[in-house]
Amino acid sequence: MDYDLQLMTPTGDRPKAWEICQKYMERQTFSGKVIWHVTDDGKEESTINFNKFGYELVYHRLTHLDENTQARNMQHMLPYIDSRIPLAIIEDDDWYSCQWLQVVMDNIHKAPLIGETMARYYNVATHMWLQLGNKTHSSLCSTAMVGNAIDSFRIACDKKSTYIDMDLWRGFKNKYLLNTHHVIGLKGVGGRAGIGIGHRAFDGKHDPDSMKLKEWIGDDIRLY
Template structure:
């Protein structure tokens, strides 16, 4: 079984896309999807798939504009996840290829902490994409873990850094990074804003007014971001 952990709230458009991307996954095993939603209104959840269960956690107090509750929300999910789980972090506003879950499930046989390096960010509001050069860590959206790495994830969240992924990958030595372009960090969707550089007005990258870069990266799913 894979366990998925998603922190969300006040992002109904992004969440609806996330549901579609998870419905398209080719992973054939059972999945437990933990959704931690601290938005003022509960995120509408329409997801149904045989072999998958969805559990919603509503932490309090609810998120207020200007707050960063990511660590609090992830800890709320981790409180009901055992260290012997196989855990993939799924962020609600990012794109995942249909073979993402099956791929990380295989990679978790190699190491306790796995992830995709050389992250891709794409801001759909500015129509701008950027290939990053990170080779020593993966973004949180493209990280998966088991065993002692889950304990390291809890510890990383407890210190509440702004960028939890950097803290996690710094802490845990039993790790494996791979290439593949199976994840794109999508920025600029409607709703609650993110905290990473891809969300900022000064985000730099390749201009993509005709959408060719986005189509290259996500294929026919580019229509989800039109």
């Protein structure tokens, strides 16, 4: 099958977040042919409920390690990735609007590396939110690429850097940033902790009544 778009997700031991992630991908408005590579290195196998016409999920199972395995899991999937086809990174514990993949496809012609600027983070466990000021790079969860940007992504993964997104964006010149908010770093859902800022206590603003979260994600607040 010829695909229009590729997705890549490392996951493991985040059952609730992973369940929600599948829902976000099922409701995507993009109607092209999509292949979604998922690598699971949790202690327990993740449950796959994903079912969307034109989309194919390929499940990869790796052994569990008690360390940061993001780079290893990405490396495992990269041999299956075709550099000629756009690739979007989908992280298992973030919020995605139903238009995100369509936005990727509408903008990937502008540069081989695209993503969203001014990242937003929200921790549902602590009700803390944070608006970052990044104007020259995107978080990995809102990054998409094609061509030689995928080649640069392979190099960043091979380096096994703690922050693959920073290595990729700092070292790549031909890039385009979107001033939109179709992706939000939504943390604190439970399960294995990650390495990003949203997983740790951060100096943000308190949202005791969840009104900021409601403003950002609307009715999807019911999922949390």
